[in-house]
Amino acid sequence: MKKKFKEFIQHNRWLKAVPNALTLCNSLCGFVAIVYTLQVYENPRDEIDVFAVSAWIIIFAMVFDALDGFAARLFNAASMHGVQMDSLSDMVTFGVAPATIAAIMTHCLRAEMTYWQNLMTYIFCGIYLGCAALRLATYNVHAILEKKSSEKFSGLPSPGGAAALCSVVLFFQRPPTELAHIHPGFIMPVYAALLGLLMVSNIPYPHMGKWFFSIRRNKKRLALFVLALAILFAFRIHGVVALVNLYILSGPAIALYQLLRPHFIRRRIAVE
Known part of the structure; x- marks a missing residue:
């Protein structure tokens, strides 16, 4: 049965096009998120809801981003052309679109901004965008040279950075009463820049796509x-925000633990 399925895949050229079609859907989601975000200037009364819809579009695009790699392996259609397409789509959806939302959201929700505040907002969002481009270019180089995938990423993956920015947008759509005084315009650009720096760092992050597909074989x-589903x-929304940002913080926390672990081991041996 498996042999017939493999033969069917090998002789069906339409199935080979499925991964690239999913990748294109990813990039179209990014384009729609950018265009929809710009609608805020025509409908300023419901601006936070406009940003929330754009954030959900980017999060939905992550489904296509996960499925294109799975489809490429399933249909034996993995290629360097697909790798390049995937990174270009990610640049639009997880690079340009989140940076656009962060910049426009800051500009719209802060009533009065000085020239320097505007400049710093665009610089911080530009840092996120530039780091996303560097991150994706580095990933392409590793894919060409290593020719095999790893269970971990070196640096925060661009979908993770986009998810973190989108989670902030969703959080401020309906913030808890005790945190309602915090203004998103002060947080978004700075957080975007920090996420960008994490993308180009050497901090290891787990490959969530492979992590999810391996849960059947791993009880932990x-x-x-x-627990995450619970x-x-x-x-709900606050759970999404918490889980996404726990993932972001897990990288630096694990890296710090690995850095300090030899020191604690030597100290324990010396005490014993």
Whole structure:
């Protein structure tokens, strides 16, 4: 049965086009998110809702980003052409679109901004955009040279950075009463720049696509997945915000632990 399925895939050229079609859907989501964000200037009364819809579009694009790699492996259609297309699409959806949302959201929600505040907003968002481009270019180089995928990323993957920015947008759509005084215009650009720096760092981050597809074979990962679903079911949007930003913080936390671990081991040995 498996042999017939493989033969069917090899002789069906339409199936080979499925991964690239999913990648194009990813880039179209990024384009729609950018265009929809610009609608805020025509409808200033519901500006935070406009940004929230754009954030959901980017999050939805992550489904296509996960499925194109899965389809490429399933249909044996992986190629360097697909790798390049994937990075170009990610640049639009997870690079340009989140930076656009962060810049326009800051500009619209802060009533009065000085020239220098405007300049710093665009610089911080530009840092995110530039780092996303460097991150994706580095990923392409590694894909060409290593020719094999890894369980971990070196640096924050661009979908993770986009998810973090989108989570901030969703959080401020309906913030808890005790945090309602915090203004998103002060947070978005700075957070965008920090996420950009994490993208070009050497801090390891798990490959979430492979992590999800491996939960059936790993009881610990299955337990974590069930816990994450419980958090999402109980807290919904705030659960999404918490889980995404825990993922962002997990990289620096693990890197710091690995850096300090030899020191604690030597100290324990000396005490013993």
